[in-house]
Amino acid sequence: MPPRTLATLAHALSVAPDIDAALLALADALTEVDRFAQIALVRFDARHGMLVDRLTPTGDTVTRTRLETTFDHLPTRERIAVAAAGSFVDFGDHSDEFAPVFALEKLAEAGWLSLRGVRFEGQLSAIIVLYETRKFFGTRSSERLAPSAALFDLAYARFAEREAREEAVRTLEDVTQRVHAEYERKLGLLEQRLFQAAGVVDASDPERLVTLEREVARWTEDARRATKRADAVEATVGAAVEQLEMAHIELHRRSETLRQKTRTIYLIDRVLSLDAATDDPAHMVNGLLTLVGDDMGAQRCSLLLHVPDEHALFLAAARGIPPNVPMGYRVRFGEGVAGKVAATRSPLLVQDVAEAKHHPLIRDEFFTTGSFISFPLVYHGALVGVVNLANRAMHGIFVEEDVERVRLLGLVISLVATQARLPDRMLETLSVS
Numbered sequence: 001m002p003p004r005t006l007a008t009l010a011h012a013l014s015v016a017p018d019i020d021a022a023l024l025a026l027a028d029a030l031t032e033v034d035r036f037a038q039i040a041l042v043r044f045d046a047r048h049g050m051l052v053d054r055l056t057p058t059g060d061t062v063t064r065t066r067l068e069t070t071f072d073h074l075p076t077r078e079r080i081a082v083a084a085a086g087s088f089v090d091f092g093d094h095s096d097e098f099a100p101v102f103a104l105e106k107l108a109e110a111g112w113l114s115l116r117g118v119r120f121e122g123q124l125s126a127i128i129v130l131y132e133t134r135k136f137f138g139t140r141s142s143e144r145l146a147p148s149a150a151l152f153d154l155a156y157a158r159f160a161e162r163e164a165r166e167e168a169v170r171t172l173e174d175v176t177q178r179v180h181a182e183y184e185r186k187l188g189l190l191e192q193r194l195f196q197a198a199g200v201v202d203a204s205d206p207e208r209l210v211t212l213e214r215e216v217a218r219w220t221e222d223a224r225r226a227t228k229r230a231d232a233v234e235a236t237v238g239a240a241v242e243q244l245e246m247a248h249i250e251l252h253r254r255s256e257t258l259r260q261k262t263r264t265i266y267l268i269d270r271v272l273s274l275d276a277a278t279d280d281p282a283h284m285v286n287g288l289l290t291l292v293g294d295d296m297g298a299q300r301c302s303l304l305l306h307v308p309d310e311h312a313l314f315l316a317a318a319r320g321i322p323p324n325v326p327m328g329y330r331v332r333f334g335e336g337v338a339g340k341v342a343a344t345r346s347p348l349l350v351q352d353v354a355e356a357k358h359h360p361l362i363r364d365e366f367f368t369t370g371s372f373i374s375f376p377l378v379y380h381g382a383l384v385g386v387v388n389l390a391n392r393a394m395h396g397i398f399v400e401e402d403v404e405r406v407r408l409l410g411l412v413i414s415l416v417a418t419q420a421r422l423p424d425r426m427l428e429t430l431s432v433s
Contacts, residue, residue: 007266009148013155014262020055020062022155027057029148030130034141037132038104044071046123054103054129065103073101078115083124085117088142088149095131102129110134114142116149120160128152151265154258161251165244172240179233186226190219264295264405268412275416281425285317288416292387292409293319296373296402300391303413304331304338305423306383313342313386316426320391328430338386341374345383348374349403371397375406379414385423387413 012025023041030039041055051069055062071079075098081089091098095113099106104113112135116128128149132141274287285303293301300320304313307330315329333343341348351371372390376383387410392398417423 006147006151007269010151010262010265013151014259016155019156019159022152022159023055023062024057024060026128026148026152030141030145033144034132037130037141038107039131040102040104040129042067042102042127042129044124044126046125051102051127067103069101074098074115082115082117082127085119085124085153088114088116088128088130088146090114090142095134099131102131104129104131107131107133112140112142114140116142118153118156120157121164125160126156154261158251158255158258161254165247165251168240168244168247172237172244175233176237179230183226183230187223190223260405264408268409271412271416275420281420281422281429282317284416284420285422285426288413289317289319289387292389292406292413295409296389296398296406297393297396298389298391299393300389302338302388303385304342304388305385305417305426306342307427308423311343313338314427314430316385316422316430328427337372337374338388341376341386342383345376345378347376347403347406349398349400350374351397351399373398373403373406375403375410377410377414377417379411379418382418384414384417 009025009029012028013022016022016025019041027039030037039057043052043055044050045052049071051067051071054065054067056065074082075094078089078091081087091113095111096106099111099113110133112132114130114132116130117124118126118128120126130142130145268291271287271291274284278284285305289301289303292298298320302318302321303316305316306312307314311333313331313333315325315327315331318325318327331339331342333339337348337350350373371392372388374386374388377385377387387406389398389406
């Protein structure tokens, strides 16, 4: 199979139907790093402090093994670090001693045991177990697998939320069925007793008749109270269902956020691969512009770089702009939107183009929406350039969350542009003096 990059792993995790498929994808990523290492996912029961079962990828399947081992078996220092999650915890010279706790196969040579905690809703929920052959040279497999494990954490959270939602639905259904069955049972008993009483009523016995009327009144009151309790339970169930629907909406929002982050990681991987594969400055600036433009769905965008030793920007790459604006077009600091953003180094979000009628580059037929973002590119305190985004697909409007996403992409652009000396090289390519 082709080498698994972070982008392909992120895609595989985002489309995985269950935790088994996600674990197999992570195992494939480990194979690219170390085909002799062992990996497993151990489920943790936080309520009882137990390691309950182990999921081990084998070929195209996942094998489940019961552990029933307490978490306290691990050393205190390592246990606290694993519970904190976020990184692999190395067991060092004690690796082979604690590997049997997780039912791992003994390696032919001395090994390294590394654990990475996975948290869900603030508690330790699972542990990624990595057992590799001890190396004297080169990078540890746990270090090379760390970015892939971080992506797996996001996928695990998605499956944990789905399992929690399904368990809540089952609990609500069980409670509703029990309450309804109890209500029907009591109602049936009352009806039976009423029928029995009606069959023995003797109009000539007033005292007996009064007694039966009192019993009927008491039974009626019992039925009313049972109905009231059933209504209260129904209201509680209804409120719980409403909360469940809200949780489902929140789950959908988080899934969409994960999809967007996966897309961003994929685009960043493309740009870093481009930086490693080409030395053409024009090709690189177009790739950087594509990174942010595609991720934000901007049909009109431009990348302006800082002219060295001058208070000006020049147009290095663009798409969707008027054809009469040439590459190398200069914008001085303080002029127009891009110039003001360069001077202040503060991002600008405009949701209504009427707020920025003075901008000369957007008063044309190529500007089709009422929203744009202009963001400064800064690296180690030095201005690298400015990126402009407009004409969002489907006539969409940019919001504050989009500015934060551009901030992440801007860091990548600033880093690549600075390391590759793109402002100087593009000026030479464009012959701009």
